[in-house]
Structure formats: structure tokens, C-alpha cells
Amino acid sequence: MSLFQKIGEGLKKTRERLGSGLAALFRKERTASFYAELEELLLLSDVGPAQATTLISELKEWEKGTDRTDTSDPMVFLEERIASFFPLDPPLWVERPEQTPIILLMVGVNGVGKTTTTGKLACYFKDQGKSVLLGAADTFRAAAVQQLRLWGEKLEIPVVHQKEGADPGAVAFDTVKAAIARKIDVAIIDTAGRLQTKHNLMAELGKVHGLIKRELGDTPFESLIVLDATLGQNTASQIEHFQKIIPLTGMILTKMDGTSKGGIAVSLARKYRLPVRFIGVGEGKEDLLTFDPVLFAKALIRPNASGQDENRF
Ligand SMILES: Nc1nc2c(ncn2[C@@H]2O[C@H](COP(=O)(O)OP(=O)(O)O)[C@@H](O)[C@H]2O)c(=O)[nH]1
Numbered sequence: 342m343s344l345f346q347k348i349g350e351g352l353k354k355t356r357e358r359l360g361s362g363l364a365a366l367f368r369k370e371r372t373a374s375f376y377a378e379l380e381e382l383l384l385l386s387d388v389g390p391a392q393a394t395t396l397i398s399e400l401k402e403w404e405k406g407t408d409r410t411d412t413s414d415p416m417v418f419l420e421e422r423i424a425s426f427f428p429l430d431p432p433l434w435v436e437r438p439e440q441t442p443i444i445l446l447m448v449g450v451n452g453v454g455k456t457t458t459t460g461k462l463a464c465y466f467k468d469q470g471k472s473v474l475l476g477a478a479d480t481f482r483a484a485a486v487q488q489l490r491l492w493g494e495k496l497e498i499p500v501v502h503q504k505e506g507a508d509p510g511a512v513a514f515d516t517v518k519a520a521i522a523r524k525i526d527v528a529i530i531d532t533a534g535r536l537q538t539k540h541n542l543m544a545e546l547g548k549v550h551g552l553i554k555r556e557l558g559d560t561p562f563e564s565l566i567v568l569d570a571t572l573g574q575n576t577a578s579q580i581e582h583f584q585k586i587i588p589l590t591g592m593i594l595t596k597m598d599g600t601s602k603g604g605i606a607v608s609l610a611r612k613y614r615l616p617v618r619f620i621g622v623g624e625g626k627e628d629l630l631t632f633d634p635v636l637f638a639k640a641l642i643r644p645n646a647s648g649q650d651e652n653r654f
């Protein structure tokens with residue numbers, strides 16, 4: 342399967358609603374209710390009110406013929422506009438010249454899929470021939486450390502860990518130190534996330550970030566927020582909470598396979614100007630797909646299009 346086909350499969354529920362809905366709608370005449378129906382379809386898939394309004398007014402302009410370029414298909418027009426909503430800055434792990442390890446700090450609230458995504462990412466980088474180290478900085482629950490160690494065993498990747506209740510900053514610090522000493526390519530640090538708790542995990546997370554930053558000096562690293570796509574617009578407040586504590590560099594949207602609201606990626610990326618790095622489309626180690634705005638928009642809007650861009654990866 343090509344990446345385009347995998348994205349299409351992962352987005353099945355969303356495209357059954359949005360892609361199929363749009364195809365049926367665009368076959369109809371432009372009656373008074375046309376744009377209302379279009380808006381409803383966009384909102385149902387969680388593209389977000391601001392994006393729906395923008396897309397509809399751009400489509401109206403385009404249909405007047407003033408803005409028309411090389412396509413006469415309104416679906417292609419929408420797809421191109423949606424793709425343009427995503428920021429394009431490349432992630433650190435693409436063409437990084439320096440020899441220092443790439444550090445990924447995984448953050449997000451409990452249950453969104455952080456630990457699973459950490460494991461899948463380890464698999465992704467390992468498959469590219471990179472050396473990987475994992476850090477179990479979710480010391481809040483013993484089970485979380487155990488869960489990450491299982492991924493480590495399965496993938497034959499070392500995991501830096503301490504006892505339950507240990508200082509997550511110390512684990513993160515040890516992971517970075519070890520990654521530098523062992524000349525590791527990518528170190529991925531799993532953390533605990535709770536928004537309301539007496540243990541004040543959010544303050545601890547700020548400390549973890551500060552320690553990594555101090556250790557790396559001017560070398561940049563990624564702080565990736567993991568979000569459960571099935572939660573739709575509720576994910577926005579999670580971004581805002583975490584952004585108050587640490588500067589986020591990107592998003593990973595999990596459980597895309599379980600929702601018809603996959604348009605949330607469009608909404609969040611445009612609103613917060615945060616690039617989407619990966620999408621999760623299942624529980625297995627291979628169920629993590631690199632995010633490409635063009636392929637994503639196409640899979641969302643025109644899943645049956647022949648994927649001319651299929652071989653971009
Ligand atoms: N269907 C599906 N389930 C996922 C995905 N990512 C994670 N999960 C499941 O979500 C649950 C919580 O994941 P976990 O990694 O423990 O979340 P954490 O608390 O953020 O570390 C687990 O049952 C995972 O298997 C995904 O992309 N698709």
C-alpha cells in the first residue's frame with residue numbers, strides 16, 4: 342500500500358462522511374441551500390467554523406471565475422485550499438546535519454496515546470536505520486514505565502527508566518545525557534500528563550523541558566503534543582494548556598481510525614500554526630503515518646483520486 346492509500350484507509354470514517362458527502366453535494370445545482378449544506382459537512386468533520394467560513398467564501402470567489410487557475414474541479418480547489426492551511430516548517434529529523442541527538446519530548450493528557458505513539462515512533466526511526474533511545478519519564482504510574490519497557494523489548498531498543506515516583510526531570514536528564522554519550526540518533530521521552538491533579542504534573546513538565554533545554558544549550562529539540570482526534574474540538578483547550586507551560590513545536594493526532602472528525606487536523610494546524618507531524622491510525626507499531634498536507638487533504642476530499650503524489654515518500 343502507498344502512503345496515500347494508507348492515509349485514505351486510516352481516514353475511512355472521516356472521508357465516508359466528508360469526501361462522499363462533498364462528492365454528492367457538488368453533483369447538485371447551486372441552490373440556496375448549497376452553501377449551508379457545504380458548511381454543515383465541513384463542520385461535521387470538525388474542520389472548524391473559521392476554516393469552513395474561509396473555504397466557502399474562497400470557493401464563491403473562485404466560482405465567479407476571477408480566481409480560477411489550472412483546475413475546474415471545485416473538489417480540487419477545496420483540497421488545495423485545505424492543504425495550504427498547514428504550516429510547512431520541516432521537523433528537526435529531516436536533513437539534520439549536526440551529530441547531536443534529536444530529542445523528542447512527548448506531551449499530552451492521559452489516555453491520548455503518548456506511550457503508544459512513543460513506541461511507534463521508535464519503530465519508525467529504527468526502520469530508517471537510526472539508533473533510538475527511549476526515556477520513561479512518566480514516573481507517575483509504574484504501569485506506564487512497564488508499558489514503555491515492553492515496547493523497548495519488542496523493538497530491541499534501550500529504555501532509560503527509574504522507579505515509580507522518581508523525578509521525571511531526572512529521567513529526562515539521564516536520557517539526554519545517555520543519548521549524547523552513546524551518540525544516539527533519536528531519543529524519545531514519554532511523560533505523564535494530567536490537567537487537574539494534586540501532583541502538579543504540569544509544573545513538573547515545565548521543569549522537564551527546562552532541564553532538557555539547559556542540557557542541550559542552543560541545540561533545538563521537539564516538544565510534540567499528542568492529541569486524541571476522537572475528542573474533536575475539545576483538543577484545542579489541551580493545546581492551550583500545554584502551550585502555557587512549554588513551547589510546542591508540533592502535533593501528533595492519534596486515533597484517526599476511530600473518528601469521522603479527522604478534519605480537526607485542519608482546524609488545529611491553522612488556528613495554532615502548529616505543524617502536524619504524524620497521524621495515528623491504529624494500535625500496532627506500523628499504525629503511525631508521516632503527515633503530508635497535500636496527501637492528507639486529497640485523502641480527505643478525493644479519496645478516489647489517482648495518487649500522483651503517491652511516490653513522494
Ligand atoms: N485506535 C487507535 N488506538 C490508539 C491509537 N493510539 C493509541 N491508541 C490506544 O489508546 C490507548 C491509550 O494509549 P496510551 O499510549 O497508553 O496513552 P497515554 O496515556 O497518553 O500514554 C491505548 O489503548 C492505545 O492502544 C491510534 O492511533 N488508534
Ligand SMILES: [Mg+2]
Nearest residue numbers: 455456479485
Ligand atoms: Mg502513557
